[in-house]
Amino acid sequence: MNTFFHFALLFAAGCCVCGMLIAIFRIFIGPSAQDRVLAFDGAYVNGMLLLLVVGMTSGSTFYFDLALLIALFGFIGTASLGKFLWRGEVIEP
């Protein structure tokens, strides 16, 4: 039964890696700046899922904290970049 579970873990990790590579490719080819920011959003979500899957593989709880940190900093990056593209200034007086 663990064979199936290990296959599922490998499959999910491969899917997350492929999704992250596709999102990074979109960062490079994105025609406009908001396309690149959107692709960054997709890339960090995929990276967070990859960390969760790796944490399930290793049985350590540190990966969960790392995934939470990636979600936090990814949101901060996306929101500040979007705010900059929107208003031309991140923190307005």
Add this chain to the structure above:
Amino acid sequence: MTDIALPALVAIPAGLLLIAGGLVTLIGACGLLRLPTFHARMHPPTMGATLGTGCILAASMAVSMVVLHRPIVHELVIALFLVITAPVSAITLMRAARARGQVERDAAQSRGPVR
């Protein structure tokens, strides 16, 4: 987790949830690559951010509960955080696209031949 034998009652649903989550995430990323306009491209990554994350977090919760023999709710923190933050970044990006004239560009592109 590689040295602990999971019972089949947990291993099969967790494996199915992992496969479903990975597939949904990959489909979302492929949509990010394939769709023609920015407004169409806003939609696919939210699949990975909602259903893919939900499936993988549920599998992670099940496996941690079996391994540690106690209820684990840490994963709900990530789910709650994503539920709060995903609309905020989507609203910010859409307003940035509107302010930068993406609407007119997408309208002009979608009137032309579809790639």
